[in-house]
């Protein structure tokens with residue numbers, strides 16, 4: 189799968205924005221009081237392009253990194269790939285279009301939520317953002333790495349997937 193879908197990790201644009209996300213995570217880590225560890229959730233983590241970028245920066249500062257996706261296949265692929273970070277990795281199904289509390293997630297348990305190119309694949313962005321917020325502690329951060337405009341190229345490639353057209 190990785191060999192087939194390097195686009196979220198190796199394309200120049202993906203690298204640029206994943207690096208920006210890493211910089212944001214590193215600024216959160218740098219502001220932590222001594223001994224404080226972060227609980228992080230990634231929504232729609234998919235092929236793991238963003239996780240691969242941010243995990244090295246969290247290695248010493250993470251109590252828990254919950255790698256989630258609506259599709260189980262990505263969780264199965266991610267677990268061996270990120271075995272080096274097994275101390276703090278968890279893998280869970282999560283549909284961010286629905287209330288996480290109804291999917292086994294306690295409210296307000298994460299310091300940081302990361303979402304790369306997933307929030308647009310839901311019908312109602314307002315519901316989706318509310319669901320992200322439910323996962324966060326007061327003062328928690330949602331780091332969104334998301335396309336804000338479309339293009340002909342995107343329409344004839346990603347536009348072939350159902351998720352592209354789910355917005356209402």
Ligand SMILES: C[S@@+](CC[C@H](N)C(=O)[O-])C[C@H]1O[C@@H](n2cnc3c(N)ncnc32)[C@H](O)[C@@H]1O
Pocket residue numbers: 196197231232233234235236237238256257258259262282283284285303304305306309310351
């Ligand atoms: C465009 S891919 C991005 C994958 C990953 N964030 C990355 O950058 O490598 C979108 C991902 O969102 C997931 N997804 C789609 N709808 C979702 C939903 N309602 N809740 C959670 N994940 C979803 C898909 O399974 C897919 O893995």
